[in-house]
Amino acid sequence: MTDNSPASDDPLTAEANLWVIRLTEEPDDRDLRKEFSAWYAQSPCHADAWSRALRVWRLTGAVEPALLSLPDKPKSTERFVPLRPSSSLSALAGRHAVAFSLATVLCGLGLFFLPDIRIALQADYQTSTGKDQTVTLADGSVVTLGARSAIAIHYSPGKRDVTLLAGEAFFQVKHDATRPFQVTAGAIQARDIGTRFDIRLDPTEIRVGVQDGRVGVSSPTQTQEVVLNAGDEINVDRSDGHVTRKTVSPDTIGSWQTGTLVVDSDTVGHVTDTLKRYYPGFIVNWSAKLRSRQVGGIYDLHNIPAALRAAVVPSGGQVREVAGHMLIATDAPTSHEQ
Structure with a gap:
């Protein structure tokens, strides 16, 4: 499954945009420019992230750089000239200009978490920022979606499949041995054996936790299904498929619903x-x-x-x-x- 993580989960992109904001807020801070030079010089990826962020800021017209060219590797902090608000924002003062610039850039980068179009096209149920939703499915099973989450339902006479497309969901499954209930999240599958369980799809890992009952979990790196009991939690690294397992208090699993x-x-x-x-x-x-x-x-x-x-x-x-x-x-x- 394609990773639908928002752009905000790219740390270098986020850091580069924050540097634009910080340099705009404090244009005369020599120590800040020194910190920026050290950050920029860490790797070519840092320099590329800065260039991309700066291009977006320039396109918005929110700021304009006093010096357009930047060296591949900064040799002196004086080579970096801070950004100043453009004339289009001159009517706004201080932090109001920064707030406007920030909103403009974040919207341009998709960082206000507007629903991903691909997810919206696939989802049967989807939530927005800060909003949970409880849904009763056709078979009587109940799903609670956490904020900024989405699921797709694929029911047929012989099976009940649900795909977690984004975020987190808590499942209270109505057990039916003749129609297995399975949730797919990224590269893993969680099979109900009569239970209440939580699945979370993070940018770096997929997590399954069982509050009550039993769940079978399968992933590409496992030779056989792992069975989880109440209080068991399994984490699958999305980069290499590494699996870790631990035991937690069952009451903590799905606690976000309250x-x-x-x-x-x-x-x-x-x-x-x-x-x-x-x-x-x-x-x-x-x-x-x-x-x-x-x-x-x-x-x-x-x-x-x-x-x-x-x-x-x-x-x-x-x-x-x-x-x-x-x-x-x-x-x-x-x-x-x-």
């Missing part, structure tokens, strides 16, 4: 991926180290800025809000950097 995300133990990155679907804007985690840190807790899905801080700050990070539309998680500065 408006509260309860996490036994997970990475900041995976918690952030869930929060993104409930935030009407743009969330970026700048630090790969921060994304990989383990976290646990209870997070309010009705207050995403607070939930993100609750996950990030105890892990040594900080959260900055930009223009009311963006949350940026970064490593907190050390004492000598403050």
Whole structure:
């Protein structure tokens, strides 16, 4: 299945656009330009991401660079000239101009999470940002879709197939041995053996967790089906198919349905991926180290800025809000950097 992850899940693209915003907000900050030079010089991919982001900003007319050419590898921070608001935005002041620019660029990049056309064409049920939906299927099984999620239904006389196209869904299956119930998510299949279970399709992994009963899970890298019981959770890496299995409290599986995300133990990155679907804007985690840190807790899905801080700050990070539309998680500065 094609990966339908939104563009916001490309970290370099996200970082490049944030650099445009930061340089526009603080054009005279020499330390900021030095940080940008270090980021830009990390790899050709960073330079390419910057070039792509800058082209989009130029097309919108929101900003114009004072210097159009950039070196392949910055040799001096002075070679990078900050961006300034264009004359078309001169009537807007300060952060209002930045907010307008941000909205324009995010819409141009598809980063306000407008429904993916391919998913919309395939989906029988689809939710928007921050909205869950409970659906009763023709056989009496009940599916609750999380925010920004979609499923397609394929029922026939001999079987019941459901495809999770995006996001997350919790299934309460009406068992029927004569018509097997199976959910496909990416490259895996989850077969009901009489149960309540949750499946999440993240940018980097597919996760199946069983709240009650039993589920059989198959993937291309497994020689045989793995049977999960209540409290079992299996994660399949979308890049290499690597499978990991762990045990969690059954009560945490599907907890998002109550408006509260309860996490036994997970990475900041995976918690952030869930929060993104409930935030009407743009969330970026700048630090790969921060994304990989383990976290646990209870997070309010009705207050995403607070939930993100609750996950990030105890892990040594900080959260900055930009223009009311963006949350940026970064490593907190050390004492000598403050």
